[in-house]
Amino acid sequence: MKRVFGLTTLWALVVGLIIGAGSASAEVWKFGVMSDTQWTTADPSGLNPNGVSASIIQEINRQFINHGVQFVIQVGDLTENGNDADIAVRAAAAQPLIDAGIGFFPMRGNHETYASPANNYGIPAVQSNFPQTRGIANTFGAKNFSSPTSAPLPSPSTLNELDGMSYSFDYGDHGDSVRFVIIDPWATPSKVDNNADGYAYGYTVNDQQPWISSRLNKNTRHTEHAFVFSHQPLIAENHQDTMFSGYTNANPDWQNAFYASLQDNGVRYYISGHDHIYQRSKIQSPGCIGSGSPCSTVEELICASDSSKFYTPKNLIASCTPVGGTLQPDCWFGAKSGVTNRETSVSQERYTVGFYIFTFDCTCVTVYYYSVDHGNWASDR
Secondary structure, three states: OOOOOOOOOOEEEEEEEEEOOOOOOOOOEEEEEEOOOEOOOOOOOOOOHHHEOHHHHHHHHHHHHHHOOOEEEEOOOOOOOOOHHHHHHHHHHOHHHHHOOOEEEOOOOHHHHOOOOOOHHHHHHHHHHOHHHHOOOOOOOOEEEEOOOOOEOOOOOOOEOOEOOEEEEEEOOOOOOEEEEEEOOEOEOOEOEEOOOOOEEOOOHHHHHHHHHHHHOOOOOOOOEEEEEEOOOOOOOOOOOEOOOEOOOOOHHHHHHHHHHHHOOOOOOEEEOOOOOEEEEEEEOHHHOOOOOOOOEEEEEEOOEOOOOOOOOOOOOOOOOOEOOEOOOOOOOOOOOHHHOOEEEEEEEOOEEEEEEEEEOOOEEEEEEEEEEOHHHOOOO
8 A cells, every 4th residue: 555654764753851750660651642624735646535634644543552551642733624524534533542441632723623614523423433532431541530620512412512622631640650641721502702812712721620620639630740732722833722722921920820820730731733743841930021920930741743734843933013003023022032032942853743652660651752854754665
């Protein structure tokens, strides 16, 4: 079979090392992370139906299986257009993982809202195709599932809008146990805010903050580690929108509360997609600029593309003054430059397809990043 793309030549980079207080009796285990899986270019082989990069997914699935991961998390944008049929195609592309006894835990990105409101912003399709996000099936050892409360979906559904959309679960035994918190801020049938940044938001981070804080609370969660995931970066390299319902200057009080909930509870990584680039940074909360507000720092990991498209980091400019009423494309509201800069870049790689493997081996957590050039989508056979 002709392949559009093959992960035949991989290189690995150790992204980070977390030293923990694990027990020597705990077993080594792993989970994988992958990012946006849209297909947006020509597809003469027909291996990428419904705007889903199935050819890339299958190659990465093989890598996850070969590495023996226990489950995989995808950080949103499962599809290009967000139709119900497209979401079903993405679920089918994850079946080799399920067949191998490997869990697959996805989340919505902005593209899952693009066929709406006709399909209720993709929520019923995600809930029906991925029951594992509600702890119902194909959990493979994940446990303690939780979602924040929300409004009921329109009839005939009996589910709530955030059931399995924002969700958390635990994995591992004492000594190397982890709580995973996944945050979905996207539009729902009962709550839609078409923001100035061009995206349709629903239950905001602020709406969900009590649930987020309760799930991260290190005194009650009973896990050694915690990781937080959402589709949008805290501060991106190309996109200027954030998970705080606006640009980098939006809702600083929400940002301060969120950053503090991560720092105060020992969350070592916030992991996202959206930018189609590998980027590792340390991000400060708005409260770190000036005085009088709490200051918190979070390490951010933006995941490399698993899509046919890539983005280039935007240049920085000093002024954010709109020209003719239009926000200029390289405006970061001071969050990436000068005395109000809140980003410290650690490492970056552009224009490659990649994935991540987190390995827990009793006393530490090692994060490996694997990537390969896409070869302009030429077959490797």
